[in-house]
Amino acid sequence: MDETRLMYWLIKLHEGLARLGPGHAEATGRAFASCTALPAQPGILDIGCGAGAQTLDLARLTSGALTAVDRVHGFLLDLRERAHARGLSARIHPVVADMRQLPFPAAAFDLIWSEGAIYIMGFDAGLASWRALLRARGYLVVSELSWLTDHPPPDLADFWREHYPAMRQVADNLASARALGWEPIDHFSLPHAHWMLDYLGPLQSRLATFRATHANDPEAQAVADLTEQEIAIMANAAGICGYVFYVLRRAD
């Protein structure tokens, strides 16, 4: 299955979910609290925002304006509806764009945020290309699947070697961030329970319906198989690998 078809089925599988990747309001709040030198009303860019779980959390944490970017128009429509229902739509501006070619001028934002999405272009490539969009000493917060140990068990090592070979240890990501002109301010792991309960749990509960709806489509079944495999493998991944929040600041 090529990447476009995989993306198509992943979008179908995630349609209507509040959260399209691992995350939790507490983690978003903790990372935001580390950005202590923001202006009173920061300009924030949320890249790969999906249906905007963290965009809405950020809008509640600040009185600044948020530009929320995703490549999938349907996810942005969900965000628009949710923002409207919460009275936040005046401060949230959804934009359809590719994270590799963002249509914003240099130094346009005080804070760039990206939960569970930088892997799409790669941790280093994202850190390098998004830097120019920040004002001097601006902040970047990204969450990225990272190894938490030197010696993962073979089943986890094999699974991720196949599906995300670019995954690195936390120390390696921090070293890379420094080399690319960032000052690491804080980093912490998303608690394993949050990953399971708030993302993989809701995903799992819709798999049976997804399989039944697309019973005659081998690609859909393959995506469901892969998702089930990931859920099973991640159930035993606490302390071995997980999403890590990296709070970085432009080292000008």
Ligand SMILES: C[S@@+](CC[C@H](N)C(=O)[O-])C[C@H]1O[C@@H](n2cnc3c(N)ncnc32)[C@H](O)[C@@H]1O
């Ligand atoms: C794992 S989801 C995370 C979404 C959201 N941050 C969350 O945690 O719920 C990754 C998001 O990146 C978006 N995406 C994929 N490729 C993209 C691209 N090239 N440019 C912008 N967004 C992209 C997907 O549509 C999806 O919404």
